[in-house]
Amino acid sequence: MTDAVLLEVVDGVATVTLNRPARRNALDDELRAGLAQCMDRIESDRAVRAVVLAGSDGAFCAGGDLRGIRAAELDNDGWRERMKSAHAWLSRLLSLDRAVIAAVDGPAFGAGFSLALAADFVVASPRARFCLSFMRLGLVPDFGAWHTLPRIVGVQRAKELMLSAREVPAEEAKALGIVLELVPQDQVLRRAQALAASFVQASPLAVSLVKRALAAGPADLHTVLEREADAQALCFGSAAHKAAVGRFLDKQPALFQWPTGE
Structure with missing residues (x-):
């Protein structure tokens, strides 16, 4: 380097x-x-x-x-x-x-x-x-x-x-x-x-999918909703989502927290 x-x-x-x-x-x-x-x-x-x-x-x-x-x-x-x-x-x-x-x-x-x-x-x-x-x-x-x-x-x-x-x-x-x-x-x-x-501490899959969707640019409503459904289906099946739901139901704080301003 x-x-x-x-x-x-x-x-x-x-x-x-x-x-x-x-x-x-x-x-x-x-x-x-x-x-x-x-x-x-x-x-x-x-x-x-x-x-x-x-x-x-x-x-x-x-x-x-x-x-x-x-x-x-x-x-x-x-x-x-x-x-x-x-x-x-x-x-x-x-x-x-x-x-x-x-x-x-x-x-x-x-x-x-x-x-x-x-x-x-x-x-x-x-x-x-x-x-x-x-x-x-x-x-x-x-x-x-x-x-x-x-x-x-x-x-x-x-x-x-x-x-x-x-x-x-x-x-x-x-x-x-x-x-x-x-x-x-x-x-x-x-x-x-x-x-x-x-x-x-965020879901790497969710971060990746949000960035990819926004980078794709404008599209008609049907296309956007199809992309959204595909992405959300992947997230629902992810280990990160299941772990986050478990923490919520156990009344534990979420791992992903946007830091407050100093």
């Missing part, structure tokens, strides 16, 4: 930390390779029940590595292949069957904003800033933002954020639904890890 990305697994929670503080955790080739390696390890370890994405030293991710981009000197086919190689691990993150929480402190710009959007939940500090800065560089948003952002803020607002390339402060990001919770700067990672830890 490269030092550009740190992976720590504690009690079922994997914390993935972007570790290029001198470059504000910009996504250079080594960092991208490290993220791909993290996905390999997380996917293969079923004891990992939730993932936290974080950045080191007061920055989540400043976006792409512009020095590396300028030095690459690729033609159209080369840039397309470069993007597809990044999409290979990004699509695995987006479709991961476990909860993913982004802990955002400081800037989440460009592809860093897109990376935060790939999480199921975003916990941020008041000094977090979000910006799809691509238009400033004559580029289009990437890293899945075309898919994720409109689902959160709607098409019109997504167009505005993409085409204006303006910075979104933490409070506005929360109002738009991009951020789930704002917490003090020194509590961001701890709160994200507490949310992740709650999923260690």
Whole structure:
């Protein structure tokens, strides 16, 4: 594992930390390779029940590595292949069957904003800033933002954020639904890890099925109800459901509890 990305697994929670503080955790080739390696390890370890994405030293991710981009000197086919190689691990993150929480402190710009959007939940500090800065560089948003952002803020607002390339402060990001919770700067990672830890006691089947259903996108009512029936039938037969019902009937507290705010 490269030092550009740190992976720590504690009690079922994997914390993935972007570790290029001198470059504000910009996504250079080594960092991208490290993220791909993290996905390999997380996917293969079923004891990992939730993932936290974080950045080191007061920055989540400043976006792409512009020095590396300028030095690459690729033609159209080369840039397309470069993007597809990044999409290979990004699509695995987006479709991961476990909860993913982004802990955002400081800037989440460009592809860093897109990376935060790939999480199921975003916990941020008041000094977090979000910006799809691509238009400033004559580029289009990437890293899945075309898919994720409109689902959160709607098409019109997504167009505005993409085409204006303006910075979104933490409070506005929360109002738009991009951020789930704002917490003090020194509590961001701890709160994200507490949310992740709650999923260690959740039904992995239920978590997976909810994520898969919502990722499938809009469908007609009949299709949605059919999907719902199929998913619920699987859950009714699961050991997690039977154990949870047993605890309820025995008047024991449920194992899965969403953590209260601090």
